[in-house]
Amino acid sequence: MELVQILVNGLMAGTLLAIPAIGFTTIFAVLRFPNFAVGGLMAIGAYTGLVANTMGGLPLLATLPIAFMVAGLIGVGSDKLMISGLRPSGPLAAAIGTIALGLLLENALRFVFGNEFRTFNIPPVRDWRFGDLRVPPHQVENATYALVIMAVLFCFLMFTRSGKMMRAVADNPALAGLKGINAVRTTDMATFLGMGLAGIGGVLIGLDVAIDPLIGTRTMLAVFAAAVVGGLGSIPGAVLGAFIIGLGEELALLAVAPTYRTAVGFLAILLILSFRPRGLLGERRY
């Protein structure tokens, strides 16, 4: 029975992790560099949701689109202002720039909100119990939101013009350019989408734990691990990777102290890079 509980917990953790992992991998697919500011934007999203919920009195569901918009806009704005100039000199400079950007955003939050842990204003609900199995209703709710968001994203990428443009650039930037697809607009869109998703991820993960400025940094390794395990640049891969990391983190609790959860992500990265560098669902090896 304990194993079932672990599986349930792992799947729900994976669903939450999938959202920022999709964000990270989308940006990588289109812009071809790891955007480490994802952690900072997760924190921005988490605090946006927190303010909307505790000060604005909005219900949880309403905070998600707000967090998406705010994180997406700040993500694109800061990218245009500080990072886009670095991209021509290669992915290295841009990646380093995004680390500094993430630190900047985190410290801006620290300046305004301080280091204290904060929680959402949500009435506590008794866990659902199925025999020995305990399922907190709000986790199910969060996981459901995450699944709906993934479905919406899937439709956006598959059926809308913008989604197709993004996929075209991700697939072959030169060919997409020949077809008249505006590269700058597409990369901005990818950054907006990716950072917006990171923001939502911040809210959902913040609901599960507590929020402080380092919430993104603490989760970031698991997010990268999900993206790398699934294959950098592959969105279905990021989802699969997130489930694997979520399950792995819960399973690891059987063997090691809870503080080592984050180590699972790192281990998964090392394993996958040693044996299947392009990831489980990645089409290319970068």
Next chain:
Amino acid sequence: MENYLIAMTVFAGIYAIMALGMNLIWGLGGMVNLGLAGFYAVGAYTSALVTTKLGLPIYLAVPLAVLVSALVGVIVAVITARLQGDYLAIVTLGLAELVRLTASNEIWLTNGTDGISGVPGPWRGVLSPTAFNSLYLGIVLCIIAVLFLVLSRLAASPFGRVLRAIREDEMIAAVAGKNVLSFKIRTFAVGCGLVGLAGALFAHYSSYVAPDVFQSIVTIHVILAVAVGGVGNMRGALLGAVIVIALGEATRFLAGSLDFIAPSQAAAVRESLIALFLIVVLNVRKQGLLPEKTPVYSEEKR
């Protein structure tokens, strides 16, 4: 006041050693190590542990720390060297986190977040604080001088030339018959070893290591030092380290003088300024204050 100045110079020296290591990896090799703080911690903890727990003398502990850090570097490089640099960035970033996690949680070994105190320094007991500080500064400066000479020679040597070729275009270097993988792994290992050396020097100077010392801001500082000084220029790395320490202290006074904000806010202002400064430098002056001078081979010379 003079002790403060000496201490700051020692810290600048420690940063300079890290900057030299980073410059080798990034400036010459074109690779990235975003987990510098982790390697710094590995060096510091190794040296602190073998001196306090095993009673090894400092002159054996420091080389051991260099070796261990370099070994960790080899492992990371071997796993990622065949892939694009993005993977190295992600893995090194994760490694720093893992090191900090281990340092905070393996209490039996590292004493957790309380850290290890009482790390011995050379003749710390018999000398006055000023004399100890000056002596340590001398040691650090000698090490830097040796490293600087060796690395400058290395950069100008055939080895350095191959590294720059790999940095510019791996494929061409490989076609020219160079074993790209081996060059990258060796360079990364030496760079990481230098960062570990800086960690060991820090441990024996401050006599105290704790996970809090090895935050990712250290990595940002060193990257900033290399970027400001001039990526690929060893002299630039030294200049950059001095500038970064001066900047760090200046922002400390600046944030301290804003007495209407809380201490945690002051810390936030400091880190933001450093991060912002790095972004500005990367955007505005990519080549740094002292740009890399690549040797020109004219026809007459040959």
